Amino acid sequence: MIQDIGNHTYHVEYHPVPLAQDGILLSYQGRKVLVRITGEKEFTYPVYSDYADVDRGQFRWLFAEDKAQFYLAKEALPERDGFAYVSINFMRAARPRYLAFAGIAGLSLHNWYSNHIFCGHCGRPMAHSESERMVHCDYCHTMIYPRICPAVIVAVRHGDKLLVSKYAGREYKNIALLAGFAEVGETIEETVHREVMEEVGIKVKNLQFYKSQPWCFTDTLLFGFFCDLDGDDTLKVDHGELATAGWIDRQDIPEDTEKASLTMEMMTLFKQGVY
Structure with missing residues (x-):
């Protein structure tokens, strides 16, 4: 990666x-x-x-x-x-x-x-800490650290099929796994269930954490999960988020030429029968 x-x-x-x-x-x-x-x-x-x-x-x-x-x-x-x-x-x-x-x-x-050149609270210039990566406002005492957004990458299995999608309105046009950001107050496992339901309208079970990846393109820390379909496989795609979504056979998953993303590494492992 x-x-x-x-x-x-x-x-x-x-x-x-x-x-x-x-x-x-x-x-x-x-x-x-x-x-x-x-x-x-x-x-x-x-x-x-x-x-x-x-x-x-x-x-x-x-x-x-x-x-x-x-x-x-x-x-x-x-x-x-x-x-x-x-x-x-x-x-x-x-x-x-x-x-x-x-x-x-x-x-x-x-x-x-x-x-963060200026304070988002009072508008005054921010000062830089000499001991850590942090900026602070000497007037209202606001402190800001680098933003890292937790998100999930979800590989939903259905026998020898994998759920893949294409993002709507994104520069990246290749197939990908379902993904989404965690909301305030929920666990990362709850994020998996919510994002899958919101984006394609299905339930999942048997969550298995694979690994994480810092994805600095979008200030994100990704958490990769494998899981299984729980019940009906009929998809109700949220086209505000996804251009397309569907089940793809294991052998039809494309090769990972970039070897850059957690998404493609997880898809490759499913293709190889490892997960």
């Missing part, structure tokens, strides 16, 4: 390091990130020596991978010297994998920092 970065280690502990010449720069324009394409799916990010004319104060430390330090450009850097902005979706299949994951995680933090 997208966070599986081999023998590299992602360090999210908040220990900011001063920007050096080899500090890796992450710069964003909307949902685009600044890279230099070096092959069909290969790329590099700029380092500070590529933009040494920009004041160091325009960059914020984000995290480390191994000993490499990553920094966020507070304002989008200009395209030059082969560096250009590409869609963040390029990172789904890009190589090297550890750099692709850094770009996706960086986007989530970029959005969080950009959305």
